[in-house]
Every structure is written in C-alpha cells, then in structure tokens.
C-alpha cells in the first residue's frame with residue numbers, strides 16, 4: 350500500500366510524569382506514516398483527492414499543543430486515533446520522540462501501529 354508521510358514534525362507540549370515537567374513545555378518529534386492509495390490524486394492532480402499532509406499536520410499541531418498527558422504512550426494513542434477517525438486513514442504508524450528526556454540518548458519515545466479496523 351502507498352503511504353503519505355510527515356517526518357520530524359516538532360511540537361512543544363506539556364508532557365511528563367515529574368513535577369518539574371508539569372511546569373515547562375518540551376519539544377516532541379513526530380514521524381507519521383499513513384496508508385493511502387495515491388493513484389487517484391496522481392491521475393487527477395487534484396489536492397482534494399489527496400490525503401493532505403498539511404491538513405493532517407495542522408490538526409496534529411493543534412491537538413498536541415493543547416495536550417497535557419503524563420505519558421508519551423497516551424499522547425501517541427490519541428494522535429493515532431485522530432488520524433484514523435478524522436482523515437479516513439485505514440492504517441497509521443506513528444513514532445513519538447522526546448529528545449533530551451534521557452541524558453546520553455538522542456531521543457526516547459514510542460512507535461505504534463494502529464488500524465481503523467481494530468479501533
């Protein structure tokens with residue numbers, strides 16, 4: 350299946366389990382891959398036939414900026430559900446990285462795969 354992807358989408362959010370983390374905003378980085386049949390927009394050359402990565406990015410930025418979860422697991426799950434529910438995507442792979450959260454690691458975080466069929 351074809352994919353539409355969004356790579357390295359950086360968004361500042363309130364996230365974390367420690368008291369000091371509840372008082373600051375931290376950068377999060379999203380890599381998102383969404384299954385989509387790109388043959389139709391390729392034939393019509395029409396933006397309306399695409400899975401519009403700008404529209405998805407805008408929605409993810411809006412949601413994550415306003416969120417305040419403790420765990421990256423929770424946030425990743427909610428963002429994946431939004432993509433499946435609101436954009437008619439059948440399958441999504443989402444990596445959520447929290448750079449700088451662990452000294453010595455470039456980033457830590459989670460990678461999840463979710464399907465509309467199993468929601």
Ligand SMILES: Nc1nc2c(c(=O)[nH]1)N=C([C@H](O)[C@@H](O)CO)CN2
Pocket residue numbers: 364365366367370419420421422447450451
């Ligand atoms: N699996 C997870 N482990 C940890 C998380 C998390 O969200 N998922 N969060 C933290 C702290 O908030 C950490 O990021 C602060 O440095 C620790 N482990």
